[in-house]
Amino acid sequence: MRVKKKVHEKIVVETANMDGHAGQSVSIWMATAALPTFSALTKSEHADVCIVGAGIVGLTTAYLLARAGKSVVVLDDGPIASGETERTTAHLCTTLDDRYFELERLHGAKGAQLAAQSHAAAIDEIERIVLEEKIDCDFERLDGYLFVPPGESPDLLERELAAAHRVGLNDVRMVAHSPLVSFDTGPTLHFPRQAQFHPLKYLAALARAIIRNGGHIYTQTHATKIAGGNPARIETQDGLAVTAEAVVVATNTPVNDLLAMHTKQSAYRTFAIGAIVPAGSISKGLYWDTLYPYHYIRLQALPAEPSSPTPSDLLIVGGEDHKTGQANDAEMRYSRLEEWARTRFHVLISSRCSPPRLGRCIAPPCAMVGPSS
Numbered sequence: 349m350r351v352k353k354k355v356h357e358k359i360v361v362e363t364a365n366m367d368g369h370a371g372q373s374v375s376i377w378m379a380t381a382a383l384p385t386f387s388a389l390t391k392s393e394h395a396d397v398c399i400v401g402a403g404i405v406g407l408t409t410a411y412l413l414a415r416a417g418k419s420v421v422v423l424d425d426g427p428i429a430s431g432e433t434e435r436t437t438a439h440l441c442t443t444l445d446d447r448y449f450e451l452e453r454l455h456g457a458k459g460a461q462l463a464a465q466s467h468a469a470a471i472d473e474i475e476r477i478v479l480e481e482k483i484d485c486d487f488e489r490l491d492g493y494l495f496v497p498p499g500e501s502p503d504l505l506e507r508e509l510a511a512a513h514r515v516g517l518n519d520v521r522m523v524a525h526s527p528l529v530s531f532d533t534g535p536t537l538h539f540p541r542q543a544q545f546h547p548l549k550y551l552a553a554l555a556r557a558i559i560r561n562g563g564h565i566y567t568q569t570h571a572t573k574i575a576g577g578n579p580a581r582i583e584t585q586d587g588l589a590v591t592a593e594a595v596v597v598a599t600n601t602p603v604n605d606l607l608a609m610h611t612k613q614s615a616y617r618t619f620a621i622g623a624i625v626p627a628g629s630i631s632k633g634l635y636w637d638t639l640y641p642y643h644y645i646r647l648q649a650l651p652a653e654p655s656s657p658t659p660s661d662l663l664i665v666g667g668e669d670h671k672t673g674q675a676n677d678a679e680m681r682y683s684r685l686e687e688w689a690r691t692r693f694h695v696l697i698s699s700r701c702s703p704p705r706l707g708r709c710i711a712p713p714c715a716m717v718g719p720s721s
């Protein structure tokens with residue numbers, strides 16, 4: 349249970365802008381998906397379960413409960429998926445932010461195994477839902493590659509390989525280099541059967557399925573007070589209330605308890621840029637280096653446009669994270685990220701403002717967060 353929770357312990361915490369989104373930038377996902385819209389709560393309601401937060405955690409919870417026959421009410425103070433989820437780079441992987449040998453040190457053998465199992469199970473579950481609901485969301489299985497920066501010893505990869513096998517990821521292998529041809533990654537850990545998807549196309553379908561299964565979603569509805577108990581009671585900014593047998597606070601970091609979790613987390617800002625490249629010119633995969641902060645890379649097929657009929661991919665490169673409040677040099681970080689991408693992939697960055705751009709995150713100090721988040 350604890351491990352599952354850790355997967356999602358990062359959050360965009362920018363003050364919501366006027367239209368309820370948690371930031372000013374427009375991600376590639378926001379630009380290429382139409383999300384269903386919902387209205388605000390206008391009368392008090394009762395449900396088996398009330399879920400506060402309509403990001404990937406809240407909507408997944410609501411979908412699974414609705415499918416299990418429970419009545420659900422979802423509340424979000426923006427549009428759906430308008431928090432961190434709309435700015436993720438959506439690598440679905442068992443390659444975690446922190447190395448498995450580090451997780452073993454922090455959480456013991458069992459804890460590290462649970463981390464691996466829960467991440468693998470989460471990917472399987474998304475795949476199962478995609479197939480069951482026939483969701484067209486660019487979901488695909490693909491391989492992940494972890495490599496060290498130039499000149500650095502691959503010893504860390506050897507240690508991680510041994511730890512990956514100990515936690516049950518027996519198909520992880522060391523390969524001579526990744527499939528990237530524009531630069532040599534050197535010895536690389538190969539993680540098979542990772543995945544990527546278009547998170548907003550996925551969540552649009554999930555939201556529709558929730559409604560089809562009898563659930564209710566209300567947006568522009570801010571939960572001002574959340575009290576557990578029987579019944580649980582969630583009060584909103586308009587003086588309305590939802591009562592429920594259970595409440596799930598899926599606001600990424602809990603808004604009902606500002607002490608227990610928040611004292612164990614740190615806020616981070618991360619940066620991502622996009623470069624349009626000819627489709628297929630860069631080998632599809634999920635890629636990470638082991639720098640601190642590390643770089644994370646993936647590709648996303650772009651929809652064909654009349655103005656550019658040649659199919660293209662968006663090369664997404666992220667990194668340059670820093671603790672929020674401890675740096676104020678975003679332009680320099682974007683420049684470094686661009687330089688890093690340019691020298692390795694020989695690409696022109698499409699636009700400094702091109703999506704996806706940045707998110708501000710909260711990370712736990714004890715590792716176990718999903719990659720590139």
Ligand SMILES: Cc1cc2nc3c(=O)[nH]c(=O)nc-3n(C[C@H](O)[C@H](O)[C@H](O)COP(=O)(O)OP(=O)(O)OC[C@H]3O[C@@H](n4cnc5c(N)ncnc54)[C@H](O)[C@@H]3O)c2cc1C
Nearest residue numbers: 401403404405425431432433436437439571707718720721
């Ligand atoms: C640039 C970037 C790259 C990332 N890459 C990856 C990756 O490759 N792989 C990965 O696994 N993770 C990644 N992450 C992390 C991942 O995006 C998040 O862990 C995930 O989206 C969090 O989902 P969530 O549902 O918990 O939170 P959110 O998506 O933030 O949803 C929480 C929702 O709660 C709502 N809310 C908050 N307070 C209230 C309230 N009081 N009343 C009503 N509603 C409220 C918000 O409006 C929001 O919609 C990345 C993050 C960023 C920023």
